[in-house]
Amino acid sequence: MLLSEQAYTKIDKELAKYPADQRSSAIMSSLRIAQEENGWLSSDLIAEIAGYIGVEPIAVQEVATFYDMFDMKPVGKFKITVCTNLPCALRDGVKTAEYIKEKLGIGFGETTPDGTFTLKEGECMGACGDSPILLVNNHHMCVRMSQEKIDEMLADMLKEAQA
Numbered sequence: 001m002l003l004s005e006q007a008y009t010k011i012d013k014e015l016a017k018y019p020a021d022q023r024s025s026a027i028m029s030s031l032r033i034a035q036e037e038n039g040w041l042s043s044d045l046i047a048e049i050a051g052y053i054g055v056e057p058i059a060v061q062e063v064a065t066f067y068d069m070f071d072m073k074p075v076g077k078f079k080i081t082v083c084t085n086l087p088c089a090l091r092d093g094v095k096t097a098e099y100i101k102e103k104l105g106i107g108f109g110e111t112t113p114d115g116t117f118t119l120k121e122g123e124c125m126g127a128c129g130d131s132p133i134l135l136v137n138n139h140h141m142c143v144r145m146s147q148e149k150i151d152e153m154l155a156d157m158l159k160e161a162q163a
Contacts, residue, residue: 002042002044002045003034003038004037011026011049023054027060030053032069035070039074040073040075041064046060068122071118076111076118078118078157079136080117080120080136081121082100082120082121082132083134085124087131088133091132093131093133097119097121100119104154109121117154125141131143
């Protein structure tokens with residue numbers, strides 16, 4: 001088994017929310033649980049989730065590759081996703097992304113050599129009025145990110161990574 005007993009217990013709780021003939025409804029939450037524990041979703045892990053849920057692996061693969069919150073390859077300790085959709089782009093989302101690329105020395109879809117940061121381009125995060133928007137590790141939304149706030153955030157993350 002590729003996941004811990006605790007992860008399978010969490011997946012069981014998700015599966016219990018749906019009728020037996022609709023187990024595929026738990027794919028997204030199962031992928032989230034697996035990624036939180038493993039850091040990313042390997043093809044072996046996707047196959048194991050499919051087997052555990054009782055669906056074809058392609059059904060899990062389709063969900064994992066459709067949503068940009070799921071990572072199909074290893075990512076850094078901190079995955080920073082920048083919204084560059086039009087409303088955010090008009091409010092410095094693209095400039096923010098360029099600033100972070102310059103600061104980290106990486107482009108979208110890349111990870112710093114030390115494995116600390118991965119930078120991704122994201123779709124709408126539903127907070128256009130608060131842009132520029134960053135999402136850290138799919139859980140922490142950072143709003144109205146000035147260069148100063150970005151510098152502070154990156155410094156804090158670097159300290160945490162080195163601790």
